[in-house]
Amino acid sequence: MASLTGVRVxxxxxxxxxxxxxxxRPGVAWAVPGLLFFAVFALVxxxxxxxxxxxxWDGLSSPQFIGLRxxxxxxxxxxxVQATVITGVLMLGNxxxxxxxxxxxxxxxxxxxxNRAVLSAVFFLPLLLSTAATAVMWRQLLDPNFGLPxxxxxxxxxxxxxxGSQEGSIAALVAVTSWQFIPFHTLLYQGAxxxxxxxxxEAAEIDGAGRVRAFFSITLPQLRNTMVTSxxxxxxxxxxxxxxxxxxxxxxxxxxxxxLPFQMYQTAFMTYDFGYASxxxxxxxxxxxxxxLLLVKLTGYQRMTGTLEGM
Amino acid sequence: xxxxSRRQVLATIxxxxxxxxxxAACKSSGSSAAAGGSSTGDxxxxxxxxxxxxxxxxxxxxxxxxxxxxxxLSTIATAGYLDKIRTAMGSSAMPxxxxxxxxxxxxxxxxxxxxxxxxxxxxxxxxxxxxxxGIVDGKFVGVPCRGTQPVFVFYxxxxxxxxGVQPPTTxxxxxxxxxxxxxxxxxxxxxxxxxxxxxxxLMWVEYxxxxxxxxxxxxxxxAGDWSQWxxxxxxxxxxxxxxLISSGAFGDKFGSVNxxxxxxxxxVATGRAAMQLxxxxxxxxxxxxxxxxxxxxxxxxxxxxxxxxxxxxxxxxGNPTNYISMTTAAxxxxxxxxxxxxxxxxYVQGLVKMxxxxxxxxxxxxxxxxxxxxxxxxxxDLVSKAPAFTQSWDQALGSTLATPMLTAIQxxxxxxxxxxQFVSAVLAxxx
Numbered sequence: 001m002a003s004l005t006g007v008r009v010x011x012x013x014x015x016x017x018x019x020x021x022x023x024x025r026p027g028v029a030w031a032v033p034g035l036l037f038f039a040v041f042a043l044v045x046x047x048x049x050x051x052x053x054x055x056x057w058d059g060l061s062s063p064q065f066i067g068l069r070x071x072x073x074x075x076x077x078x079x080x081v082q083a084t085v086i087t088g089v090l091m092l093g094n095x096x097x098x099x100x101x102x103x104x105x106x107x108x109x110x111x112x113x114x115n116r117a118v119l120s121a122v123f124f125l126p127l128l129l130s131t132a133a134t135a136v137m138w139r140q141l142l143d144p145n146f147g148l149p150x151x152x153x154x155x156x157x158x159x160x161x162x163x164g165s166q167e168g169s170i171a172a173l174v175a176v177t178s179w180q181f182i183p184f185h186t187l188l189y190q191g192a193x194x195x196x197x198x199x200x201x202e203a204a205e206i207d208g209a210g211r212v213r214a215f216f217s218i219t220l221p222q223l224r225n226t227m228v229t230s231x232x233x234x235x236x237x238x239x240x241x242x243x244x245x246x247x248x249x250x251x252x253x254x255x256x257x258x259x260l261p262f263q264m265y266q267t268a269f270m271t272y273d274f275g276y277a278s279x280x281x282x283x284x285x286x287x288x289x290x291x292x293l294l295l296v297k298l299t300g301y302q303r304m305t306g307t308l309e310g311m
Numbered sequence: 312x313x314x315x316s317r318r319q320v321l322a323t324i325x326x327x328x329x330x331x332x333x334x335a336a337c338k339s340s341g342s343s344a345a346a347g348g349s350s351t352g353d354x355x356x357x358x359x360x361x362x363x364x365x366x367x368x369x370x371x372x373x374x375x376x377x378x379x380x381x382x383x384l385s386t387i388a389t390a391g392y393l394d395k396i397r398t399a400m401g402s403s404a405m406p407x408x409x410x411x412x413x414x415x416x417x418x419x420x421x422x423x424x425x426x427x428x429x430x431x432x433x434x435x436x437x438x439x440x441x442x443x444x445g446i447v448d449g450k451f452v453g454v455p456c457r458g459t460q461p462v463f464v465f466y467x468x469x470x471x472x473x474x475g476v477q478p479p480t481t482x483x484x485x486x487x488x489x490x491x492x493x494x495x496x497x498x499x500x501x502x503x504x505x506x507x508x509x510x511x512x513l514m515w516v517e518y519x520x521x522x523x524x525x526x527x528x529x530x531x532x533x534a535g536d537w538s539q540w541x542x543x544x545x546x547x548x549x550x551x552x553x554x555l556i557s558s559g560a561f562g563d564k565f566g567s568v569n570x571x572x573x574x575x576x577x578x579v580a581t582g583r584a585a586m587q588l589x590x591x592x593x594x595x596x597x598x599x600x601x602x603x604x605x606x607x608x609x610x611x612x613x614x615x616x617x618x619x620x621x622x623x624x625x626x627x628x629g630n631p632t633n634y635i636s637m638t639t640a641a642x643x644x645x646x647x648x649x650x651x652x653x654x655x656x657x658y659v660q661g662l663v664k665m666x667x668x669x670x671x672x673x674x675x676x677x678x679x680x681x682x683x684x685x686x687x688x689x690x691x692d693l694v695s696k697a698p699a700f701t702q703s704w705d706q707a708l709g710s711t712l713a714t715p716m717l718t719a720i721q722x723x724x725x726x727x728x729x730x731x732q733f734v735s736a737v738l739a740x741x742x
Contacts, residue, residue, distance in 0.1 A: 060401045060423045139507075140573050144564040145583065163505050164566020164725065252506025253566055254722040269394050270714040272419070 046285065052278035059272050070279040079255060079263065080280070086170070087259040091238030093174040094181075098234060099227070102182045106189020107219055120190070127183040135247030138176045139163075166256035169249045173257060177244055181237070185230045192226035193219065228299045232292050239288045260284050351380045352642030354407035354649065356635075357396065360386045363457065366661030370652040380645025382408070393710065400425050400638070407641030408649070413444035413453045413634040414702045415533070415709025420636075426452045427637040430647060436654040440700035441631035441670040444707065453634030456653045458667025459694045462514050462629040462703075465593055466586040466610045467579055470497060478586075478612040480624070482522075482551070485615050489560045492585045501575035501584035502724075504565040509721040510705060511570050514588050515555075516720055517628045517704055518614045519548035525621040526699035533707045537741040540734060549723055549730035551617075556724065566725055572600050580604045588614065590629055591690050594683070595666055611689060627697040630706065632670045663687070670694070715740045 053070055057063035074080060109120040126134070141147045142162050149160030162168040196219065204214045242261035245251060251258035251266065258266075260280060268277030358367060364386050375381045385406070387395055393416065399405050400420055411417055420426050429451050434442055437455050445453030466478050474495065479485035492499040503511040520528060524544030532539040539545075555561070562584075568574050576593055578584035580600045587593065598605035616624040635653065637646045652658055654671045662669045663677045668690045675695075681687035694700060705713035719736040722728040728736060 058419065059397055060419055060425070139505075139569060142567065143569065143573060144567045145578060146573055149567075159564045161564035161567050164564060168567075169506075247507070250506035250509075252509070252718075252721055253504075253725045254727045255718055256727075257506070266714055269397075271711045272397065273711075 049278045049281050049285070052275055053282045055275050057274040059274055063275070066275070070276045073276065074279045074283070079258070080260075080283075082255065083258050083260045083263045086257060087239060087261075089170060090173055090177075090241065090257075090259060091235060093170065094177055094238050095231060095234050097174055097178045098182050098185055099231065101178070102185035102230070103189050103220075103223065103227075105182065105186040107193045107215070107223075109186060109190045110193035120186075123186060124183045126180050127187075129180070131180065131243045132247055134176065134180055135244055138172070139248055142172060163249060164253055166253065169253065169257045173244060173248060176248060177241065180244075181234075185233070188226055188230050189223060192223050196222045224299075228295065232295050235291050235295060236288050239284060239291065260287075350642060350644035351378075352645055354380065354382045354641050354646045355385060356382050356408040356649075357385050357387055357399075357406040358410040359392055359633075360388050363662060363665045363667060366658060366665060369661065370655065370658050371649075373657070374649050374652055378645070378648065380642055380648070382645070382649050405638050405640040407646050408635055408637055410456065411453065411634050411636060412630065412703075412706040413632075414447065414707040415712070416706055417447045417452055417634075417636060418709050419711075420638075421447045421450055421452060425638050426450070427639060427641065427643065427646075428452060429454055429637065429650065433650065433653075436671055436673075438670045438672065438674075438695055440627075440694060440697055443700065444631045444702045445634045453636045454650050454653055455632040455670050456635045457633040457669075458662055459632045459670050459690065460590045460592055460630040461627045461690060461693050461697075461700070462518070462588065462590045462614070463627075463693065464586055464588055464612050464614060465579060465597070466612065467582055467584075467604075468608045468610045470582055470585045471610065478610060479615040480612075481615050482617045486555070486558065488585070489555070489558055493559050497582070498562040498578060498584040499560045499586060501568070501578040501587040502561040502565045503568050503570035503575045504561070504721070504724055505567055505569050506721070508568075508570045509717040509724075510703070511575070511589070512720050512724045513704060513717060514590075514628065515552055516548060517701060518588070519551055519617065520544055521626050521628060521699075521701055522614070522617040522622040522624075523547050523551075523620040525623075526626055526701050529701055529704065529707070533702075533704075537738070540738045545737075546730055546734050549733045552723060553726075553730055556726070571596055576600060591668070594686060606683070611686070613693065623698050625693075625697055626699045626701065627693055628701045629703060631694075631700050631702055668694070712740060 052063060054065060054067060055063040056066045056069075105123065109116050109123070129137075142149060144150060144160040144162065144164075149156040149162055153160055156162055162172055200218050200222075201214055204218055209217065240261055241259065242265060245257055245259055245262045246265065249257045251262050261284065264277050264280040264284065267273050267280060356371070358364065364384075368384055371382050371384045396406075396409055396411070400423075405425070417426065431451060433454050434451065441455050441459055445451060445455060447453070464478065470492070471478065474491055476488060476491055477484075479488055489499040502515075517529075524542060528539055528542055528544060568578075570576070570589075575584070575587055575589075576596045577600055579587050580597050594605060594609070594611075597609060613624055614628070616622070635650060637643075637650070654673070656673070656677075659669045659671050659674055660677050660680065663674070663681050666682060668674065668681075668687055669677070675688075675691055678684055678687040678691060701707075705717060708716065716737055719728065719733055719740075722736070723730065723733040
C-alpha cells in the first residue's frame, strides 16, 4: 500500500492526468445518470419539503409563505413528543427482537443440509406478502373473540384485549413487523455466514474450541459489517414505518401508537395541512439521516475494512 | 447491423413517432375539455369501486350511445379515494364528474371554486332530507346517486325471544336490556372499538346528541359554530356513554374488535352479542355471514328516545346517500345531461336489485323488487318520514375536523379521557 502511493507521488502530475481516463477508474461522466436521478427524485423533493414546511398549504390553492410558524407549533406540540417516543420505542423493540433471531436463523440456514434449505424457503414466505395483506390478516388473527387470543388466552393474558391497550398494540406492531422482516435480515446473515472461510472453523476445532465458542469468536466478528447493514435497515425502516401502523392500529387506541410517519400522513392527507406535515417530514428526514450517519460513524463502517484481512 | 434489424429499428422509431403524435393529440383534446367552456364534449367521471358499478356503467353506455358527448367512467378503490380526488382537484387531471359523500367533503372544493352549481330542477326528483348534504354553503353541488344508508339498531330476535324482552324504544329500556343480557353472559351491544373503527363509536355520539339536544345542535356546529360543543347536551351524551361502558354494555374487550365479518357482525349473527348500532349495509354483511340468520332471525329498530331529551325518535343519522358533483373541468352540457340519468327508471331499478334504497321520489314502487322488501321498506319509511336526517359527522365536517374528533371519541370510549376531557379535547380542535 505504502509503496504504491510512493510511486504515484513520484510521477509527474501530467502523467497522472493523462493516465487517469485510460486507467481502471471511470470518469466523472459515469456518475452523471446516478447523480441526476438522485437530484431529481431525492434532492428536489427534499428541498420542496423544506420549503413547504415554511408555508401554509391545503393542497388546493397555492402555498403561502408563513415563515417559521409551522416550526414554532412543531416545537410546542406534545403530540410530536409522544410520537417521537413511540417511534423510538417501536424501532428499538424491533431491533431487539429481530437482530438476535435473524442472526441465529441466518447462521443456521447457512448450512447446506437439505432440510435447512427447505425450511429457509418456508421462513422466507412472509417477506413475499405485501404489508397491507399482512396487516389485514393479523387484524383478524388478533380478534379477541374469534382470533388467536380467544384460542390461546394464556399467551395473551387477561381479557385478550390486545389492540385495545398501548402495551398490547406496541407488542403487536413489533411482533407483526418482526414476523415480516426477520426473513429479510436472515437472508443477509445467511449470505454473510456463507462467506466465512471454513478454514477458520477448522483451525478453531484443532485449537479445541466448541461450537458456542466458535460462534462467538468467529461467526459474530465475521458478521460485523452485515450487522451494521442490517441494523441500518432496521433503524431507517423503523423510523419510516407507516403502512403497518395505518392498517393494524390506525395510530390507536387514541394516539397510543401514533408514530411520526403516521402523524405526518394524518396531518397531510386527513387534515390537509401539508405545511405542518412537511415540518414533520423534514424532522423525520433529519432524524433518519442523523441516525444512519451516527451508526456508520460509531461502527467504523465508512472505513470498509474487510473481515478477511490476513486470510 | 444487418438490414433486418435496421428495418426493425426504423419501425420502432416510426411507431414511437406515431405514439408521440397520438399522445400529443390526446393532450390537446384533454386540454380543450379541461377548459370547460365548451358545452359538449368528453367528460371523465370518477367513482368508487363497488357492486353498483355495473348499474352505473350501463347508464354511461346508454348515454354515450345517445349523443355526441361521451362520459368515461373510472372506478377507484375505496382506500385512498378521497386523497386521489383531493390531489386531482388541485391539478390539471381534475375529473369532470366525481362521486362523493357530500357535506364537508365538498366544502373546500366549493370554497376553492372548483365545483359548478347544478340545475335546481334536478331537486324535484329526490326526497327532501337526502338532498341536504348535496347543498354546501348554500350551493347545490351534489346530486344524489346511490341508496340511502341510515343507522339503526340491529338485533338478534332469537336472543330477545329467549330472554322474553322487546327491543328498546327508550333509553331506560335500553339500560334495562343491558342488565338482562349481561346477566345471561351475552354482550348486550357489539361495538367495534379498534383504532380503525372509531367511526362506529361516533354513531353513538351522533344519536345521543340528537336525542338529547335535537338535530339543531349539530346543524349549527357543521355551519361553523364550533362553540356548540360547550352545550351541556354534549357533556350529557358523553356521560351517558361512559355509564354505558362501565355497565358492561359493550363487553370488556371491544377496544380490539373490528367491524364486520369476523368481528362485530359475526358476534350478533352467532348470538354472542344481542344488538349492534350500525348502518343499513350491515344487512349485507350479516347475510354474507349467515343468510338464514339475516332472513329469519334479524330484527331492526330505530334508535331509542332519551327521556327528557328534545330529539324526535323519528330523526335519523347516517349517510343520507352519495352524490355526484360537477367540476369546472367538465363539458357543461354533456355533464348536465348525464346527471339526469341519476333518476332514470333503469338506474333506480338497477340500484334496488343491488340492495340499495334509492332516494328518488319514484323509488318506493321499485322496492317490491328488492330481495327483502320488508327491510327495504323499513329503511325507505325511516328516511322519508324523518323530520331530520343528520349526515354522519365525519362526512359532514370533512376530514380536517373529523380526524382529531374521531381520536377524541376513541379516547372517550377507551377510558383515556373523562367526559369533561372529551369536551375540552374537541373544543381545542378549532380554537
